[in-house]
Amino acid sequence: MKLSVIGCGYLGAVHAAAMASIGHEVVGIDVDERKIEALAAGKAPFFEPGLDELLAEGVASGRLRFSSDLADAAGAAVHFIAVGTPQTKDGDAADLRFVNAAVEGLLPHLAPGDIVAGKSTVPVGTAARLAEAVESVGAELVWNPEFLREGWAVEDTVSPDRIVVGGGARAADVLREVYHTAVATETPFIVTNYATAELVKVAANAFLATKISFINAMAEIAEVTGADVTQLADAIGHDNRIGRRFLGAGIGFGGGCLPKDIRAFSARAEELGRGESVSFLREVDAINLRRRERAVQLVVDGLGGSVHRKRVAVLGAAFKPHSDDIRDSPALDVATRLHGLGADVVVTDPAALENARRVHPQLDYAADRDEALRGADAVVVVTEWDEYRRQLSPEHAAGLAAGRVVVDGRNCLDADTWRAAGWTYLGMGRP
């Protein structure tokens, strides 16, 4: 089938490449010409395992092309909207300018019977508002939210846990054809109305964020009682009704989705006069931000009350491993707070260094882990990359660092091993 994908950022680039890989003829369109140039050369403008190969394959096969001209969307049967919906500059609501502009710009290029499929995460009520314009040219709108995780984006797109389509039965059948490989493996395919489809997306992210903040709240209690939150998470996680995933206590969630999506959800609920129904999300956000402060406090405490002029090796910059994304990264928040307290911060990350350097030029950077560790008075692990979590021994670190203080912002190190090697180990909610 012929498809267009409007917006080739993170979500759109992955979606376009994945759709070409399952046999569709895809044109990806973005206003950012540099992005389009890179993608057309088979190169992702960000780090995502497996994506470069998929892009190169798609481009070489002739099934995948990229353009900065919306007119090139003409002729596609389904047009996916994958533009950004960032937090507005002066509030919590989602900024819908890009979605509005993409849909409006697309209208002259639509033919009767075309389907416009919204993939961007939007406040409930957006699809109903946009439908009128789409229908005015004889096309049909569906909302088809995306649940992929960065770092596993290709796998999540080709084999999703579920597909949700809000809209009419005919359009849903066309989307069944689009996602034929998932449909063939009996992936749950949920057809519903616009509001439900939009809400499924934000509810899923709100639930995940709540689960993380729940365990981080338990970490706060563990800190004043001598309990160990990782053992607590294991123990409650054995209950199948609870499950162990997303019970990783530490410096909390960041990235381009969870933080902005729970804020936009709160803002939308308030607009609808139902702010109190999701008022707990404000607490989820507050708990999450407190954990970053806690990590900073642990470094200060570990260094005897002040970080001023102390060299602190910050291991990690990305908001999570297997990504170079630094949007709302808790790792960089901890680094900039330490810098603000007068520490000589040296940040390293296997993938996100360039992005971090561009956005936070005031920090110092080390090209690799060992360079960051050299001469450090304290070490803080803020992104649980394998090269810090699994491949760094306390003996090796001791051979490079000046001090023996390690703050484990992701509870990813073995406390006993580090303590046995002479380190002061400080975890998040662990004695």
Ligand SMILES: NC(=O)c1ccc[n+]([C@@H]2O[C@H](COP(=O)([O-])OP(=O)(O)OC[C@H]3O[C@@H](n4cnc5c(N)ncnc54)[C@H](O)[C@@H]3O)[C@@H](O)[C@H]2O)c1
């Ligand atoms: N990143 C993820 O893992 C993920 C997962 C699921 C859902 N989402 C949602 O998908 C949407 C996109 O997220 P993202 O992370 O890809 O954002 P992004 O900022 O990486 O990409 C957005 C892209 O849209 C382009 N764009 C903006 N206006 C345009 C227009 N009028 N025409 C064409 N292109 C335009 C931008 O140039 C940019 O490349 C958001 O709503 C987000 O919440 C993201």
Ligand SMILES: O=c1ccn([C@@H]2O[C@H](COP(=O)(O)OP(=O)(O)O[C@H]3O[C@H](CO)[C@@H](O)[C@H](O)[C@H]3O)[C@@H](O)[C@H]2O)c(=O)[nH]1
């Ligand atoms: O136990 C955990 C699990 C995650 N995190 C943090 O939570 C954040 C988000 O992680 P994750 O959800 O894996 O990353 P995203 O790629 O942002 O994916 C989320 O946001 C996407 C965009 O909406 C959705 O599509 C995905 O389903 C949803 O998981 C990261 O900072 C993680 O470090 C924790 O602190 N503890």
